[in-house]
Amino acid sequence: MLMFFSVAAALVLLFCGATFLEYLLERHPGWFVAYWSVCFSLTLLSILLACYDMASSRRRRDHEER
Numbered sequence: 001m002l003m004f005f006s007v008a009a010a011l012v013l014l015f016c017g018a019t020f021l022e023y024l025l026e027r028h029p030g031w032f033v034a035y036w037s038v039c040f041s042l043t044l045l046s047i048l049l050a051c052y053d054m055a056s057s058r059r060r061r062d063h064e065e066r
Contacts, residue, residue: 003053006049009042010039017035
């Protein structure tokens with residue numbers, strides 16, 4: 001569930017930042033950096049959760065094979 005919500009939030013932030021909030025973010029460099037840092041952090045969290053899920057699936061498969 002956490003992976004789903006982190007991906008969904010990153011996609012919503014990406015869409016809003018590229019469309020609705022573009023004018024605001026261009027005018028305020030501090031908001032620009034903060035906004036895209038949050039978006040990057042959510043994307044990184046999604047990648048790390050996917051790697052964890054992949055490793056736990058392998059571990060479970062190896063355990064079942066034994």
